[in-house]
Every structure is written in structure tokens, then in C-alpha cells.
Amino acid sequence: MAIEILMPALSPTMEEGTLAKWLVKEGDTVNSGDVMCEIETDKATMEFEAVDEGVIGKILVAEGTEGVAVNTAIAVLLEDGESADDVASAAPAAKAEADEAPADAAPAPAAAVPAAPKTDTSPDWPEGTTLKQQTVREALRDGMSEEMRSDDTVFIMGEEVAEYQGAYKITQGMLDEFGPKRVIDTPITEHGFAGIGVGAAFGGLKPIVEFMTFNFAMQAMDHIINSAAKTLYMSGGQMGAPMVFRGPNGAAARVGAQHSQDYAAWFMQVPGLKVAMPYSASDYKGLMKTAIRDPNPVIFLENEILYGRSFDVPEIEDYTVPFGKARIWREGRDVTIVSFGIGMTYALEAAEKLAADGIEAEVIDLRTLRPMDTPAIINSVMKTNRLITVEEGWPQGSVGSYISSVVMQEAFDYLDAPVITCTGKDVPMPYAANLEKLALVTTDEVIEAVHKVTYK
């Protein structure tokens, strides 16, 4: 059967082009790969090759013709034994089916004003549970070790995690217990070992990839985002990377601009990632166990200053904390303060001082930023009508800005004052002690913000 040769689309955006020159004439025999004509697009002149073999029966569009729409028949190719007369009336070709307009995208679901969103406010452990004081460092190690005991496919890799016992001693003792097969020192090669970690997750393992600090994870960003976060979607659900990327994040003390960035807002933006940023030791433990068991890539943002702090940790076997459930540390009626990670230090300290002045702040620890327990925030704002967010990261595109937009869209009518986002200053982290202090968010700034929104 004669084949119509159609004007080809030669780039992702081409809709029409100029048929610049025919290199074959009617009656010529062409083979697959032979150049038939030259076509000018807005970007380049391209040679158009034959795909099928046959004889050029008829040229339908003369050379020099401009504005030839993609999929217009430009020539007819005859196969064995056909004659040009058979096809003289075949042109012009029917429009190809690809021209169909794509179906309209589904409308975004309208944001309904929640009467009172459902939240799980159950306590993390039942009353009467025995508690022990434990540092964040110990709790983190216990969480990882417990999971490694129960699942042989879990392993940890990173710089100095094994023989050195961890640059921040988080993996202390783990090499002794689990051996070098499962506690693996890597060369200093973040891009490479993050990629190997993702590949190992595809291949059936559950890696914990430690970055000595998340500042170094910038070298590995491509694997975290493009390889780990997006694969499940790009594979139509077939393949993914169940793994944890963890390490200290944000400012420590006097380590300068390249070692002091808070990446919470960056990672929180990415669909496909889950992001935890705990404050207390029990959450470090419980969320780490949940992170390792999660079938998705989890970013686990720790804080060097918190590593040595002690908190109550429940003596419960296999203690886990679910993702997406905020913890209310302090109830109050006058203002809601939302924070996470080390920001909680300022939030709680501010609430303490405000209470002495008769202002009762409700303090919410988000614990995970993705999923984020926004219903817990909304519920609290419906009660207090005022909201302050606290974080160490930069102001533009901060976690607080996102929370502020959600609250404005879902609880606008409940706000009696603008939301104030207390953040780190919009500068790279300075080294000088006095300037560094100034660059970070402070308890006084939180208190001042509360006074502003409560008009007290």
C-alpha cells in the first residue's frame, strides 16, 4: 500500500516549517536512511530521511513552500508494484490524531474552610510510662541500632561512621555490633556514595546514608532529588528508593557560611521526599525508626547543638513516632507558636517568659515538615487567632512562609493579626561570634513578635 510521507515535527515545539529543498524526484528509489529533503525549522535546517523503502510516486508539496504544517502529506512513497496513478488522488492527508487537544486538566480541588480539621492529639506515650533521660545522640543511635537488629537489609554508610565511631559520635559502637559489612566508611565523595546508596535501595537494601553535615549533601543533591525522590513517579510506581539521608543540618557554632545552612525549606519543597526535623530525643528515636521502615526516601535533619541535650525517652519496646503528627508541647489560648528542630528551643523559652507576663502561648512542634500536620496548626489558630513561626533558616521561601500561606487560605477568618515568621537573617552565616548571634533567630525576637500580634 502506498505510504504518505508526512511533514515531520523535528523538535519538541515545532508546529510548521519550510520545505527548503527536495533531494529526490518522482520516480527515484529510496532506502531507509536516505535523505529525501531538507526542512527548515525556526532553529535549524534538518535533513529528513526515509524510514521505509520504495519509489517516490508523487511530490505533493513543492520545495520552497513555507509554513507547511506538521503532519501535512508532502509526498507519496510507492511500494513494490504500485504505480503513481493509483495514488494521484490520495493527498492531502487526513489530519493526524495527535492534533487532538489534550483533555483539560482536572480542576484543583477547592479549598474548603475546615470547620475544625481532624487531628490526632493523643500523647506520644501513655501516662505512667517509665521514662529515662537520654541524649539526642544516644536516642538516635538506639533507633538505628534497633532497626538494624530487626532488618538485615538496613545498613549505614558515610564518612567516618565506622572506625572513627562517627564524626559526631552518633554511630558509636555500631561497627562493633554490626561489623564492617553494615557500618561502612566511605571515601569523601558525597555525590558518588549518595548515588550508590540510591542504587542499593533500588536493588533491595535499606540504606541509611549519613552526611557529615547536610551542607555537604549539596554535592549529592542530584541523586537525592532526581534519582531518589522522582523515581517512583517516573516508573509508574514500579521502583523507588526506600532509604534515609541523615546528618546534622543548620548552624552549629562559629563554623561560618559554608557549614551553617538550614535546608529544611529546600527539601520540604520536593514531592517524593519525606522530611523529618526532630527536636527532642524521643522524637529522634521514634521518627528514625519510622524513617527506616518507610518505603520512601526520607530526609532526616538533625542538629549538632541538640546532639548533647537530654530529654525524657519512654522505656517502651519498639517505640515509634508517626510522620505527620505534630506534638503540642504547651497549651495556651493567646497565641500559637509553631516550630521544629532547634527552633523549638527559642519557641519554648519565649513561651516560658511570656507566661511570666501573663501571655499563654500554645507551642507546636511539627516534627515532620513533609508530611506536615497543618490541621494541628489550623486547629490551634482557630483557638488563639494568632500565629508565629520560628526557624533558623532564611526568610525568603521559608517553612514559615509556607505555613503562613496555608493558614491564610484555610483559616483567614480566624486570624486577628498578620502571621509573623521569625527566621534567620537574610545573610550568609558570619563567623564573628557577635554577628553570628545576630544572624540567628533569637528568643527575644519571638517574644517581640508575640507582643506585636497580641497587641499586648
Added chain:
Amino acid sequence: MAAKKATKKAAKDSNVSADELKAYYKDMLLIRRFEEKAGQLYGMGLIGGFCHLYIGQEAVVVGLEAAAEEGDKRITSYRDHGHMLACGMDPNGVMAELTGREGGYSKGKGGSMHMFSKEKHFYGGHGIVAAQVPLGAGLAFADKYLDNSRVTFTYFGDGAANQGQVYEAFNMAALWELPCVFVIENNQYAMGTSQQRSTSSAEIYERGKAFGIPGEAVDGMDVLAVKAAGETAVAHCRSGKGPYILEIKTYRYRGHSMSDPAKYRTREEVQKMRDERDPIEAVRTMLLTGKHATEDDLKAIDKEIKAIVNDSAEFSKESPEPALEELWTDIYATGDAPQESV
């Protein structure tokens, strides 16, 4: 551990059977015809975005698949259609992914550059140049950890060979003796930049030397030479000696992607390769001169392949676009982890 020059294995010296030869012919022809059809569908606007064809490079994947065993893994770049067909993935599913339809391997959500098959141990399909190299080393890491004697074929191009992460992966693969065959498909052009203009030393297979990884250059237009080299590499990896590098010298006939006018090389250069070094023609000649097949036998194969390809094109047009709800699925996994079963 010294890298060695290409050892040309003439087909007549090898002990390949007529059936094997026919199978390679068929597999290569399927890729060629499939890619030609994909080019055609792109021209018709049925395939969008980027589309990188494998025409000319067929002997690389077909030769290496002949050296692979069940359970071995493969991972590659965005020029991935040939790899998928060669490892036995369904042409219908691949073509329907190219047209962005529900019946595609990724339900239409991945496209030409992003396809996966857990069943065939095909791990993509990666659009970021060289990202698949550490990922492939990671797959091999998992196999070594699980002690299952599997081997991973990690494919990348001469262009990707200049990315830093390749050498990070080489270092760790050698350090940890990972069972990974690093396959450099050297088609001589990184998009529009020739190897001479982008690469300080011509012999890419020697770049493993610094890490103690053996490497060899292979004639990538000769499927039997590729197979033989693949067997050497696989035996090395499977015996626990660590990674191996194959630099397979090949040639792509088409542009880098569909929108590449290919002005960086002459028409004559391409035509010369097609006329003198075509990997499919070479096997065709072997089959005929060795009296392993008649012209009629080969015509029957051609017809069979054409039917498979036409069916895949039909399927890719008839399969509906994904349901709009699909926009919101497969962002997070629930339940079992979506990974290789161990």
C-alpha cells in the same frame, strides 16, 4: 590489571551457532525497526519532548545481553530504547510510554528517558548524564551485600565519561570489589561535541587504570566481538574480582535527539559507517555466506519484526492517555517498598 587494546575476534573464528546468529540478527533488527518507527511517530507528533534513538548502536546491547544471565541487572542513560528491547521488555509497553499512554511501562508518566522494569531487572532510563553510573554501582553493591552472584551492566556514553561522579563510582566500585561492568558506549559524539574536542585522552577504557580496574576497547559494530568481551567482563565480575570496564566503540546514525540537525559531522562520515560497518548488515552477510540462512529466511524474519513493530505502534496509539487521577498517584509508596525483592 593493565588495560589492553581491542582484541578483534573475527566471527568465523568464534563458535557461535546459526541459531544464535539468527537471534542476534533478529534482536538487532527489532531495535532498528522500532527506532525507525519511533522516529516516524515523533515526526507525526505522537511522541513528544526528547527522543534519543539508538540506530547504529544495536550490536552493543545485543552482544552484552548475550553475555548476561537471568537476574543480572542493567541501567543506562536516556538513550534507552535499545536496552529495554534487548533485555526482553515488551515493545508495546515501551512504545506506549513514548506516546505517553496508560499502557506504557511507566503508565505514561516517565516518557522516553524514564522507564523501568522490575521483572526484567531494568533500572532505567536516567535523564541526568552519568547519574546512572553511581546508581549502577549501587545495584552491584546490593548484589554483593546479598551475596547473590549477580552482575550489573552500567551503561554510559563517551560524554558521560567526563562527569566527576563516574570516577567517584569507579573508586568505590574498585575499593569494594563491586560486581559491575561499566560499559562505555563510545559513539564518538557527546551531543554535538566530538570526542577529540571534549576528551583529553582518546582511550577511555584506560581511565580505570588509576583505580586498578581492568578495561578493554571493543569493536561495537561487531556483535560477536561485543559478546566475547562481555563474557570476559562478566566472568571477571562474577568471580568476585570487582568491576570491569568495556569501552565499546560504536556509532549513532541519527542525531543526538530528534531535533539535532547534526551539522557537526559530514553526511559522508555517517554514510560510510552505514555502508561499511553496519552491525546488522554484517550479521546478515555472515548468515548468508555461511549458509545459515537463505534470503527467504531473512525476509521472513524481517516480516515478523515489522509486524511486531507495527503492532507496538498501533498499541501505542490505541492505548488511552492516562486517567487524570494518575497525576496524583505514585508520589509516595505505601506498604511494601518498591524495590528489588530479596
